[in-house]
Amino acid sequence: xxxxxxxxxxxxxxxxxxxxxxxxxxxxxxxxxxxxxxxxxxxxxxxxxxxxxxxxxxxxxxxxxxxxxxxxxxxxxxxxxxxxxxxxxxxxxxxxxxxxxxxxxxxxxxxxxxxxxxxxxxxxxxxxxxxxxxxxxxxxxxxxxxxxxxxxxxxxxxxxxxxxxxxxxxxxxxxxxxxxxxxxxxxxxxxxxxxxxxxxxxxxxxxxxxxxxxxxxxxxxxxxxxxxxxxxxxxxxxxxxxxxxxxxxxxxxxxxxxxxxxxxxxxx
Amino acid sequence: xxxxxxxxxxxxxxxxxxxxxxxxxxxxxxxxxxxxxxxxxxxxxxxxxxxxxxxxxxxxxxxxxxxxxxxxxxxxxxxxxxxxxxxxxxxxxxxxxxxxxxxxxxxxxxxxxxxxxxxxxxxxxxxxxxxxxxxxxxxxxxxxxxxxxxxxxxxxxxxxxxxxxxxxxxxxxxxxxxxxxxxxxxxxxxxxxxxxxxxxxxxxxxxxxxxxxxxxxxxxxxxxxxxxxxxxxxxxxxxxxxxxxxxxxxxxxxx
Ligand SMILES: Nc1ncnc2c1ncn2[C@@H]1O[C@H](COP(=O)(O)OP(=O)(O)OP(=O)(O)O)[C@@H](O)[C@H]1O
Ligand SMILES: [Mg+2]
Numbered sequence: 416x417x418x419x420x421x422x423x424x425x426x427x428x429x430x431x432x433x434x435x436x437x438x439x440x441x442x443x444x445x446x447x448x449x450x451x452x453x454x455x456x457x458x459x460x461x462x463x464x465x466x467x468x469x470x471x472x473x474x475x476x477x478x479x480x481x482x483x484x485x486x487x488x489x490x491x492x493x494x495x496x497x498x499x500x501x502x503x504x505x506x507x508x509x510x511x512x513x514x515x516x517x518x519x520x521x522x523x524x525x526x527x528x529x530x531x532x533x534x535x536x537x538x539x540x541x542x543x544x545x546x547x548x549x550x551x552x553x554x555x556x557x558x559x560x561x562x563x564x565x566x567x568x569x570x571x572x573x574x575x576x577x578x579x580x581x582x583x584x585x586x587x588x589x590x591x592x593x594x595x596x597x598x599x600x601x602x603x604x605x606x607x608x609x610x611x612x613x614x615x616x617x618x619x620x621x622x623x624x625x626x627x628x629x630x631x632x633x634x635x636x637x638x639x640x641x642x643x644x645x646x647x648x649x650x651x652x653x654x655x656x657x658x659x660x661x662x663x664x665x666x667x668x669x670x671x672x673x674x675x676x677x678x679x680x681x682x683x
Numbered sequence: 684x685x686x687x688x689x690x691x692x693x694x695x696x697x698x699x700x701x702x703x704x705x706x707x708x709x710x711x712x713x714x715x716x717x718x719x720x721x722x723x724x725x726x727x728x729x730x731x732x733x734x735x736x737x738x739x740x741x742x743x744x745x746x747x748x749x750x751x752x753x754x755x756x757x758x759x760x761x762x763x764x765x766x767x768x769x770x771x772x773x774x775x776x777x778x779x780x781x782x783x784x785x786x787x788x789x790x791x792x793x794x795x796x797x798x799x800x801x802x803x804x805x806x807x808x809x810x811x812x813x814x815x816x817x818x819x820x821x822x823x824x825x826x827x828x829x830x831x832x833x834x835x836x837x838x839x840x841x842x843x844x845x846x847x848x849x850x851x852x853x854x855x856x857x858x859x860x861x862x863x864x865x866x867x868x869x870x871x872x873x874x875x876x877x878x879x880x881x882x883x884x885x886x887x888x889x890x891x892x893x894x895x896x897x898x899x900x901x902x903x904x905x906x907x908x909x910x911x912x913x914x915x916x917x918x919x920x921x922x923x924x925x926x927x928x929x930x931x932x933x934x935x936x937x938x
Contacts, residue, residue: 481836501836513833516933517851526847527837561934579837 430615431457431480431583436489438475448640449475450486455634455643457617459582462609464630465619466669468677472641473619474510477585480617481507493583503531506581508572508589510619514560520547520571521556527579546574550604566597573601577608584609586618590625599657602628606654623673627665628657635669637676645672716901721908724901733890734909741876741886742913744800748807749868753861756812760819760857761845770820777816785810785871789878800883806875810868818860822853855933858925865921869914887913 433455440447449472457463465473478484480491482501491498493505506527514523524543528534534542547553550570555563563571569589576584590598606629609616620626626633633647649665656662698718704710705717728734763774788809796802826849834848850857876888887906894902930936 483832483835501838503838505836507833507836509829509833511829513829515830515833515848515852517854519932526834530838530843559932559934561932575837 430459430461430494431455431617432492432495433476433480434489434492436476436479436486436491438472438479438484438486450479451640451642452489453641453643454489457615460613460615462616462618462629462631464626464633465617465636466621466623466626466633466673467636467641468638468673469621470641471636471638473636474587475641477507477587477617477619480583481505481585483507503527503579504581505583505585506576506579507585508569508576508587510587510591512568512572514568514571514575516560518560519556520552520558520560520563523560523571524575524578527575531579543574543578546578547571549577549608550574566593566601569593569601573605577612580612582613582615584614584616586616588619588621591621598625602657603654605629610653623669624657624662624666627662627669628655633665633669635672635676637679644676647672713898713900716904720901721904724899724905725908728890728902728905737885737887737890737906738909738913740884741872741888743884744803744886745807745868745872748804748872749811749865751804752808752811752864752868753815755808756815756864757819757857759812760816761823761850763816764820764823765845773816774820777813777820780809781813781817785867786874788871789875792875793879798879798881800881802879803872803875803881803886806871807868810871811864814860814864814867815857818856818863819853822856822860823849825856826852854925855929855935858922858929862918862922865917869917873910 433453436450436453437448438450440449453472453476455463465476467473475484479486480493480498482498482505485499493502498505515526518526521540521543524547525539528539528542531539544553544556547556550573552567552570552574555567560568560571569592573589576586590601593601602625605616608614616629618626618629623633627647627649630649633649634643635645635647636642637644647665647669651659651661651665701718705712705715709715725734759769759773759777763769763777785806788806792802792805792809796805830848830852831844834844839848872886873888873891876886877892878888880889880892887910891903891906891910894900894906926936
């Protein structure tokens, strides 16, 4: 029996396994415990949302998974192998705009493709056009970045992250700066892309409804030190309507839990 | 078109004022020749080839020295921005020497290299190099780190990031540094050409110098005019396209 269980575990390892990750930052003001013994398992094809107050280490965790930063202790495994550097299997959409102003829209999306061997330039252009079409920007391929609206910029960033065909997408508050209409449109788009292209997505947001609408699971963080406090599994069929009553039930439960942590912190 | 007409009217008016001043005979015509005389000199000098010859000699020195200065300066600037050791050595040297007016290199160049083309080249390189190093260094330091991080997640290695991300991201700084380097090089070359005779080629500076020796004010003003025109053309041909590109891409330049 034991052997069988072991065997089963090996066949379906977590796509991403965060194991006891801690990270401290030393600054002039002292030491910040950005992450404290954080563990999180994410299976292939899962959509996981991270929610928590500002400064609880969500971006830091994403950076560590992306391979841009190293944890002080603990490790992150991707397909069972420890992550030590960035890789094209994990693409990141940053909290702030990271589009390159010296390239036009197409150039930005092609940047990651240029680093992929065994593609010629024509193929790269085709792939980039495909993803720009997917995010609804086929008409703006030659635009300069500063000519785009905030929502269009996020779409370009999404296309750029998707273009190298990563299996994991790390998205750090990608839609925070957008109006509700555009956001709802993008919720639909991201779910379609996620299902059609079989991605594993880790999605950071401050918007509880957004998290409940998108995630299979919503993971709650609390700050100082940054820890995972609670997890909510969202058992709703897809595609989900962000304005549905069932979803509202989930989001009010999550909001209540969040408020608890904040008042706890104030009490301390 | 409207702007062109405005320019044309302005410069014609300037000529008119000049001509009027000559007619008023406030200064002797030796000191202030009529615009027609200057035009006549320019025409003659253009016809017999002295002007073209001198321009070619000067431009060759300038462009060659400038190119060398940039080819050396760009990588050095990247290096000083990236490595503490380079910053403390080459960086400090560049900062110091950049404050030195580039004309001050002329005496040293003459002692080291004699009255040769190499001396001229050296002066131009010294005029260009330090500005380019400092501008590149400054540009690289001002690149938002998020660009390099984004590139790394897309699989860019450090060298690739330096060439394809850090370098283009600092272009606005680099281009203005190159422009400054050009101005320094151009000024110091003129000073050097006026100051010393190089037998392997008479440049525009020499023409200016001999204009003075011969008390030929029409030649002096004519050559000055050519020097101004070259400066303007260099700006329009060498830098304007870059600046337009940068403004278009970055969305800057409009208020
Ligand atoms: N490079 C850094 N140097 C020093 N402190 C840092 C650094 N990066 C993050 N921190 C600190 O670590 C903590 C967690 O930061 P992080 O950016 O991960 O928070 P976050 O959960 O993403 O917050 P937000 O929701 O506001 O984006 C914060 O207190 C922050 O000040
Ligand atoms: Mg953050």
